[in-house]
Each structure stands twice: as C-alpha cells, then as structure tokens.
Amino acid sequence: MTAATGPSDTRRTNVLFLMTDQHRVDTLGAYGNRMAQTPTLDALAASGTRFDRWYTPTAICTPARASLLTGQAPFRHRVLANHERNVGYLEDLEDGTFTFVEALREHGYNTGLVGKWHAGTVKNAAAFGFDGPDLPGWHNPVDHEDYLAYLAERDLPPYEISDRIRGTLPNGGPGNLLAARLHQPLEATFEHYLATRTIEMLERYADDFRSGARPFFLELNFFGPHLPYVVPDKYFDLVDPETVPLPRSIAETFQGKPPVQANYSAHWTFDTMPIETTRKLIAVYWGYVAMIDLEIGRVMAALERLGLTDETAVFFSCDHGEFTGSHRLHDKGPAMYEDIYRTPGILRVPGGPAGQVRTEFVSLLDCTATILDLAGIDPAPAVDSRSLVPLAAGEHPEWADDIVCEFHGHHFPYPQRMLRTDRYKLVVNPDSTNELYDLETDPDELLNVYSHPEMAGVRHRMMRRIYQVLRERGDNFYHWMTTMYDVGDVDHDPTQSGLDETTYAVAPA
Template identity: 85%
Template sequence: MTDGQRTNILFLMTDQHRTDTLGAYGNPCGITPVLDDLARTGTRFDRWYTPTAICTPARVSLLTGQAPFRHRVLANRERNVGYLEDLDPGTFTFVDALRDHGYNTGLVGKWHAGAQQEARDAGFDGPELPGSAWHNPVEAQDYLDHLAEHGLPPYEISDRIRGTLPNGGPGNLLAARLHQPLEATFEHYLATRTIELLETYAEDLRRGATPFFLQLNFFGPHLPYVLPDEYFDLIDPSQVELPRSIAETFAAKPPVQANYSAHWTFDTMPIETTRKLIAVYWGYVAMIDHEIGRVMEALERLGLTDDTAVFFSSDHGEFTGSHRLHDKGPAMYEDIYRTAGLLRVPGGAAGQVREEFVSLLDCTATILDLAGLDPSPAVDSRSLLPLARGEHPEWDEDIVCEFHGHHFPYPQRMLRTDRYKLVVNPDSVNELYDLHTDPDELLNVHGHPEMAEVRRKLTTRLYRRLRDRGDNFYHWMTTMFEVGEVDYDPTQSGLDESTYAAEAR
C-alpha cells in the first residue's frame, strides 16, 4: 500500500466486550481462534482505550474523530439525562468523507449513534434495524423475513438469570437460554447480511474499481447473554477463574459504585451464578468469533484479503462481576475502559504488539489515512498506520478518558499513565490507583500521604491536557486542586478591581 491509495476497509465491532475474553489477550479457553489469527497476522494494541465507556458517545466519537465533550452527544438515548441526542447538522464524519472520495460505505448491525438520525441518514448502506436497542432487535422485520426465508424457528428463551432490585422488583435480565439453532441467531443473520453486502461491493470493485468501507456491528456480547445450547453450555463454569475484584468492599470509593452494585443486583445472586454468567459471556464471545470467521472466509473467497484493512474493537468493556458490578457505569476501571484493539493493514507488520496508549477515537484518522484522505478533520484522532507498519513515532505517554452520565449526570475525567490512574469525581472522593502493585484497582491511594507528589503531578498533567483540548472540566480543577501555574484569573477579581477604580473616580 502506498500513501494516497484507496484501501478497502472492513471494520468489525462488538458491544460491551471485555479484553480478557480473547486468547490473544490471555483467555485460556481457546474460544476466539479467528480474532487470535487477526492478532497473529496484524497488530495487537495492548493499551487501547475507549474515549468513554458508554455506547452512543463512544460510537459518535468513532464517527467524527471528536472526543465526547466536543461532539456533545453524551448519553444513550434510552437513559438520556438531557444531553444532545444527535450530531449537529454539518458535523464532519468519516462516512461523508469516504463517500465524497468514491467509496461504497456499508454498516450492518447496531447503529446507536443517534436518536433521529439512523445509519442510512449518515450515508451507510445496509438493512434497516432499530438504532437505539441495546439488545438484539429480534422483532426487526428484515430479521423476521430472514427466518421465514430459511424456515428457521422464532426467538424463544428460558433459563432466565436475574437478581433482585433494591426495591424488591426483578432485576435486569442478565442471561437466558435461546431455543433456536445457531443458524437462526441474530448474530448469524448479521454475518449473513454482511457477506451479502461484501459480495455486492466486491463486484463493484471488480467492475469500477470502487473501494469499500464495510462495518459489522454486533449487538453482543452486551447483556443479556442470550445463546443457543451449544454456546450457553460451551464453557464449564468450573473453568472460570473469578476476577479478584469480586473482593471489592467499596471502602474509600465513591458511594455511587455501591449504589450501582445494588442496581445490578450482584449481592442478590450466589457466587455460582456469577461464575455461570461469566461462562455464558465467554460462550457469547465464542459465538461472535465464529460468525466473524464466516465473514473473514468470504473476504478470502472473494480475493480481497490482501487489499483490505481489517479493524477489530468494541465501544467499551463490561464488568461481568468485576468490582461486584455488571454492565458499565460511573466507575472508570480498566474492565470497561481498556478494550481489545486489532488492526491488520496491507503491507503492515505481522504479529507485533504495541504498548502505546491509543484510542477507539484514533480509528477515525486511520480510516481517512487508509483512504488517502487528510485525517486532520478528525480533530481528536491520530492515525495508527505508522504503528501498524512497525514504525516508532513519538507518542503520548498517557491517555485521557471522560464520562458524563448514564441514568443521571455524573461527570468524570481520567488520566492513565504507565503506572497510575487518576480519576476526578467532582461530587465525591477522587481515585488514584497504582496499577503496578494493584492491577485490580481495589485500593484507592488518593488520600495516602506518601502519594502526595504523585497525586500532584498527575493532577497537573490532567489539568493541562484538558485545557489543551478545550474541555471545560478543567475549570473545576483550577480552584479545587494544586494544578501549578495558571495563565488566567479564575476568581474574576479583575472585575472587583474595575469596580474599585470606578468608585475611586
């Protein structure tokens, strides 16, 4: 591949997917051979983070190359707490740029990047599916037509797993057994529709040299984990090693975390149920890997493998019992902020592991770069192509993430360095974790006297990075913490001086 060449792009994306479910990232059960092969033939990023661990703002960041605070679509529609629900008209997206550059652009699966605007409105080909569902939209007409066309049975579940809410009501559905064969699952349907669109694009490419961008977005392994027998029972729960952070006490932690634990009913279920939930979650990942394999086989059959860049990532992670939590929420732990990131590009390095701090946000500039387009409109994004090619450019030694709320407004900012993580929680205690000695983030050392110098340096660094980005969260930090020299007057005392001068006259 040479600069300026228009490369085909296949973007594979899951929802709420833990990094440690992939063999390439250490899972011992061999459940992801397809994604592990992608890591073997491309680049595995070990420090790949989501800009925010919530579906819609993370997906809009990928679309625009803008951090959430900048694009301002900050919450999922179903739990919106008063933020924008759609991008402002005229906002730059990589889809518009690719289409203007002669690309076919398709998206099959979960959209969830707006309320009024759907994937088709944004310039994507593909089947019409509900845009804001957090689970498989099994009532979508195109899926029902697919079942009818192939004589497949309808969606039906049993063996539901759920806890009890603080008010005594039944908790959210966490998992269930699906009474359909694999061929009838929504995941199989999505892979089938992706292969069909890939075949159409391959023909366009052959006839008119029209390159393509094709994105396959699974709704899973987001809860509820609804799987047919062969995957619901694939993993023996006794094989599952429980995360050490199940020992979480929430001591010296923001109280919201214990509240979220109650909301997700962790303590109302026996530990055997938690172990089974993790086993079923791994089974879900295995099923998705199988369906990705079908798409990768089609790519090879169509002769596109050598000319197509392939991405794999997710919008964010999942707790699955870690820190006595499920889902995601106002807790900036590695479980939900660090995600898998794989990238294979034509002519790129094979089997390499990169330790630079990178982000889902960086995919936007990378997509533009692969298309031979200027990546600079993706203002908070940086192309990963030099890293994927085995080069060693200068790179930031830390990364900033943000959160704005889910169910209720809850602003947070995070700085992650090689060793430490700082989380600023304006309404509560701040958090500081030494990830070398405490990788499970159980001990908040923010208030420990011996951490004073580390705390000061990290706070100053976060403050400066937020100011440089234009994220107004820094205003809170200016008056509340030691942030070093500032070049403006946060107290607006100049107004007092002007008043005094007028009175003196």
C-alpha cells in the same frame, strides 16, 4: 492528540471494520485467556497488530460510537448519553458535524453498516450515508422485519428463551435480565443473520471494487456480547462454570471509593445472587464471545474467498468493556476501572508486519483518522484522533505516554475524567472522593491511594497533567479543578471576570 498527515501514496484501501459491544479484553486468546475459544480474532491478531493499551474515550455506547463517527472526544460532539437513559444531553450530532463516512462517500467509497447503530436517535446510519438495514436500539431487535424475513425464507424458528438469570432489585423487584438460554439453532441467531447480511454486502462491494468503480468501507456491528447474554444451548453450556476463575476484584468492599459504586452494585443485584451464578454468567459471556468469533470467521472466510484480503485493512474493537461481576458490578457505569475502559483493539493493514504488539496508549477515537488515512483523505477534521497506520506499519513515531478518558453519566448525570499512565490511574470525581490506583502493585484497582501521604507527589503530578490536557482540549471540566486542586501555576484568570489582573498563580514571596 494531533492528527496525522495522509499516506504518502494515493492508493485507496478497502476497510472491513468489525465491532462488538461491551466486550472485555480478557475474553480473547490473543490477550492471554488460555480458555478462550476465539480462533478467528486470535488469527487476526497474529496476522496484524494487537494493541495492548487500547482505550475507549468513554464507557457508554452512544457517546463512544459518536466519537468513532466524528473523531471528536465526547465533550466536543456533546452526544453524551444513550437514548434509553438520556438525562437531557443531545441525542444526535448537530447538522454539519464532520463524519468519516460522509468523507469516504465524497471520495468515491461504498460505505455499508450492518448491525448496531446506536450513535443517535432521529438520525440513523442512512442519514450519514451508510448502506444496510436500519437496526435501531441497544439490543438485538429480534422483531425487526428484515430479520423475520430472513427466518421465514429459511424456515427457521423465531426467538424464544428460557433459563433466565436475574437478581433482585433494592426495591424488591426483579433485576435486569443478565442471561438466558436461546431456543434457536445457530443459523437462526441474530448474530448469524448479521454475518450473512454482511457477506451479501461484501459480495456486492467486491464486484464494484474489481470493476475499478469503488473501494469500500464495510462495518459489521454485533449487538453482543452486551448483556443479556442470550445464546443457544451449545454456547450457553460451552464453558463449565466450575473452571471459570472469578475476578479478584470480586473482593471489592467499596471502602474509600465513591458511594455511587456501591449504589450501582445494588442496582445490578450482584449481592442477591449466589457466587455460582456469577461463575455461570462469566461462562455464558465467554460462550457468547466464542459464538461471535465463529460468525466473524464466516466474514473473514468470505473476504479470502473474494480475493480481497491483500487489499483490505481489517479492524476489530468494541465501544467499551463490561464488568461481568468485577467489582461486584455488571454492565458499565460511573466507575472508570480497566474492566470497561481498556478494550481489545486489533488492526491489520496491507503490507504491515504480522504478530506485532504495540504498547502505546491508543483509543477507539484514533480509528477515525486511521480510516481516513487509509483512504488517502486528510484526517485533520477528526480533531481528537490520530492515525494508527504508522504503528500498524511497524514505525516508531513519538507518542503520548498517557491517555485521558471521560464520562458524563448513565441513568443520571455523573461527570468524571481519568488520566491513565504507565503505572498509575487518576480519576477526578467532583461530587465525591477522587481515586488514584497503582496498577503495578494493585492491578485489580481495589485500593484507592489518593489520600495516602506517600502518594502526594504522584497525585500532584497527575492532577497537573490532566488539567493541562483538559485545558488544551477545551474541555471545561478543568474549571472545577482550578479552584479545588493543586493544578500548578495558572496563566489565566480562573474567575473569567476580566475585572482585574488577578491570576491563580501564587505571588512571589
């Protein structure tokens, strides 16, 4: 993608960035879930722009968050795995890497982050210029001193759980905790704490903004609805499991699919739990989303109370999706299904049209250039990002009709690249079978048609297109593809030997 130019005026807009973790797009009423209890986010979509084809650059927490921070695709910034399951990749951005937060501070912005960081190991949010409590890790740090002080000040009870839900691992051990009942009132939950701290920071930033001293960027990052879904009684029991529709991809057989998917299913213990447990997990997940929506509502009400609504752009998205039983899987991993790559994405900019729905392929990566654009800063250093401001403003610029995503491993190295078009999805798996899905006839991605003879034309066209994009980006994954697949005529020496004039192009007869 090419970066957009800056806005025509130099007015510096405030930005409120709301982010969740591991959030399915089909949990929101704005995206068609009639059973959803998400009035705050539905209202945000109704007052701004809902993006229907919003994708994560990679479905894993730390690399996706590093991409948001830098505007670089994961292969470029090279922070490719979570610290907790790191398989030898970089764990922190290299010194000197461009980040939007440092650019904002240099241009006079207050910059705050409350909640999940998880974009590096040694370098925390403060190292890049964010105000806010240091909250490391991938799940709610319920033993954090600031959270414990929050509870003590309000005479609220500590974290305690029961009704744990987990399966059985292949080796007979207990599976990962998937959900549990939390014995705390709503006011004591970590989510309520995060929203409270965000409102406190928003009030401080509002004073600076009104005085003319500084505009602000404020990011609220919830750790949920990432599993385990640990919520109080009201939300644990909010949705009747008997009313929950099961995902159709629960019929997954893994036939014709890369074997790693069946292995991941065993790791996440899906087949060791009755189907009623799957329904309950989905119900609790929806309850978790409803609870987070309520807390976002508190922050949005504070924005209105402080008179900042008309001068603040509001984003909502997440780092990636969640399986929650789809394809007999939980969490995320080496399977590039829509469940974890297509995510919610909502943006409201001051003066933009209300209730707009856009179908362009956009990415969490594009938020970086958008934030810079709103601040009147040249977004060019966010090299893999493109500003969404024209789309949110109702304009119709030329836009790519496909999107490329990538994956590098979780628990173990596992490289993948994906091309998504209007109808089809191609996934290149060097260690295994490639995948091709017709999302018009098979929206649940159950039938891999990569080897079907009638799909040869589609397969060849998409393989050549993804090869072209990877070469243009400088993603060296293309080297493997050069010798293994029909990538079309090649205008370079694929051996990189420099010893003769050979190219991979077929010589004329």
